[in-house]
Amino acid sequence: MNRQAQAVVLLLLGGAVLRASLTDLHLRYVKAGLQPFLVAAGLLLVAAAAMTLWYELRPDVDDDPVDHDEGHDDHGHGHHGARVGWLLILPVLGLLLVAPPALGSYAAGQAGTVLSDRATSDYPPLPEGDPVRITVLDYASRALFEQGRSIGDRRVQLTGFVVTGPDGQPILARMILSCCAADGRPVKLGLTGDVPAGLADDTWVEVTGRYTDRIGRDPVNDAEVPYLEVESWRQVPTPKQQYE
Known part of the structure; x- marks a missing residue:
C-alpha cells in the first residue's frame, strides 16, 4: 500500500468518524459527552489525510529513483505488510455501510x-x-x-x-x-x-x-x-x- 492509498483510507476513516459523531449514530457506541472528542479525532484524521495527499501529489515531488513507498526485504515481509494494511478499510466500511443497533435485550x-x-x-x-x-x-x-x-x-x-x-x-x-x-x-x-x-x-x-x-x-x-x-x-x- 503506497502513501496515496494510505491517505485515502485515512480520509475514509476520518469521514466515517465524523459522520457518526455529527449524527445520532455515535450514541450507539459511546456516551453522549464524548461527542466533542469524536469530532476532534475525525477532523484530525481528515487533516492528516489531506496533508499526506497534498505532499504526495504536489508537482515538485522527490525525484529519487528509490521507491520508498514499497519497502520490502528479501523475505517479502513488506508485501505482506502492504496487504494487511488494506484490512484497515474494514472498520471504515463498517461505519459507513452498517448501522448496528444499540445494545439491547x-x-x-x-x-x-x-x-x-x-x-x-x-x-x-x-x-x-x-x-x-x-x-x-x-x-x-x-x-x-x-x-x-x-x-x-x-x-x-x-x-x-x-x-x-x-x-x-x-x-x-x-x-x-x-x-x-x-x-x-x-x-x-x-x-x-x-x-x-x-x-x-x-x-x-x-x-x-x-x-x-x-x-x-x-x-x-x-x-x-x-x-x-x-x-x-x-x-x-x-x-x-x-x-x-
Whole structure:
C-alpha cells in the first residue's frame, strides 16, 4: 500500500468518524459527552489525510529513483505488510455501510445486573411531580440500597426495554455505559402488577408504578434485582439516547 492509498483510507476513516459523531449514530457506541472528542479525532484524521495527499501529489515531488513507498526485504515481509494494511478499510466500511443497533435485550440477557454490590447511601428527595420521572438506575439504586425510603408511596415513571426473564416473565432493563458500548452493563427491574404482556424483546415501554420491597435474583451473577409494582404502561418509540 503506497502513501496515496494510505491517505485515502485515512480520509475514509476520518469521514466515517465524523459522520457518526455529527449524527445520532455515535450514541450507539459511546456516551453522549464524548461527542466533542469524536469530532476532534475525525477532523484530525481528515487533516492528516489531506496533508499526506497534498505532499504526495504536489508537482515538485522527490525525484529519487528509490521507491520508498514499497519497502520490502528479501523475505517479502513488506508485501505482506502492504496487504494487511488494506484490512484497515474494514472498520471504515463498517461505519459507513452498517448501522448496528444499540445494545439491547441480548446483551442484557448475557450480563448480570450492574447493581451487584450492596451499599448504603443517602438519596435526595424525589423531584416534584406525579408521577415523577426517574431513570431505571435511580429507581433500582433507591430500591436496593435504602429499601425505597426516599421513594415512599410516590408514583414513579420509568422508560426501558423489555427482556424476557428466565421464568418467561418480562423484565424492564436499561444499559449503562461507563465510557463506550464495550463496557455496557444492564440494570434490570422485575415487574409485578399490571405487567406488560405480549411484547417482543427490545420493545421500549414507559411504565408507571410504585415501590415494592419484592426482590429477585439475577440468574447470570446472582445479584439482587428490585421489583416495581406496575400500575400502567404504554409502548413508546425507541429513544434517541438509549443508554443511561
